[in-house]
Amino acid sequence: MARAVRFARTLVYCDGVQVAVARDELGQLYLSMLVQRTEEGDTYLSVPITVDRLRLLQSGGLDLREALEKPEVQEWFTMGVSGEEGSQVMNPVAAVADKWLPEPGLFLTEFVEEADRLAGVVEESTKKGKAIVHLRLSPPEAAERLQIGVHHLSQALATYQELVKHAYLQALQELTATTQDENADRYLLEVFAFSQGSFTVHMHSKLDADMFGEVELVQALEKVDELTEDVQDTERALQTAKENSGHLVAAYKRFLHFIAETGSTVEYNWSSPSRGARHREISVSQASILYERLQSQRELAEERVTLRGVFVRANVESGTWAVRDDAGRHRTGRIAAGSDVSLSGVVLDTQRYELECIERIEETGDGGLTSGLELKVLRPL
């Protein structure tokens, strides 16, 4: 039976409407794609589509061919559009000619402006009451299908989570001058979905937003934004890195190294119930250039650390020491080369001290990180 519809929304435009959503008088939506153009008018292929499936199509979870070839309800229509204002008439067809279908691997996310792309992350954030991150990975194997190598996925998630962790700890340190409160729940992310485009990982904060919509993880996400803001300007990016040297820059370097090594441009979008959405993209060439530059700056691997606690061991001859800090953690180190600090006369276990140290972070052969504390200033409390 023929149906009357009106175009409701354009999804792809190029010399006219290529792909659109149409709506009939009862509110049923149809996905419509231009398949033929003559001097008299255009012909569209249309299939009924639900709001959920349309959302999936627009977020990259479904390619256009599949949406048209295998609609939820097995109905296909053709619609001739010659331009009279108002509704168009769709006529049913029994089958779809292959020449009327798009090639596989056409995802509408390629045509979506940033503001529209961010709409998805904002919607999820509002719905879940958590901070949401979409991490889009583009290794070669994800170019045309919703697939990714396990090693690429695990590496991406591990390096990104590590970056967020150290961004959170750095942000917290700037706010409170302490790194004592390291409740991991506050910076942990959990994966809840994947979608195409290229391979997008959907993550949310482990913790819910409070009654004002605030999520602690946002402090970390904003700190990461600070690092990635000038990724196209190496000198400015270097300056920002110097202000965040130590563990955070080491984690950022590992993230850049992942991008450069896998040839995978990375994009991320994030939003929280109380904040606007943000978007960043780091290309392979940007990551390679910045990684090499950061790698050449030895001082970026250093971080100032202040400890407060009691000595449990102090070796005057070797200059090595062990401290139990106020949070009960055991920290060890040595006196910094060239420092005039002495451990002679240090009182063990009963006297509290403040130790100003430099922590040097170094990469290990297996791609991990190791660090050591060097004591520069010592004062009793």
Add this chain to the structure above:
Amino acid sequence: MDAQEPSVRREHSWHEDLPEDCPPADARLPEGEAYYRAVRTYPPHEGDFVSQRALQPTRQFQVSECTARAVSLFLEAAICFTLLKLPLYTGGRVVRLELPKDAGVVKVTRPTKGHVSWWRRAGFDPIPLATGVEEN
């Protein structure tokens, strides 16, 4: 890159007849920057650079008459390669055009990402400038 002066708009003559107040006042002169277009033949011919209106002279459009008389370009080649997967562009190619000032005027127009409407100036021939682009 400034928006076109009203006088520029008046002084231009256009490849296609344009309605009053078209191109829009905030369209601007290109300055040699690159644009991309999906074409159906390669090397391209004149028919690859005409508007919807030129192809369908008697039709009414659901976009404004000014938009219907513009040619679609894109800021990135990648979008055009994706367009080639649509039935209307099967077997087509992507070309790059570095538009000089005398090419007409351009304006970025949503909703499709990186879409640019180009109103072509009379006497400007894009074919010699169109170079084929290979997908990476």
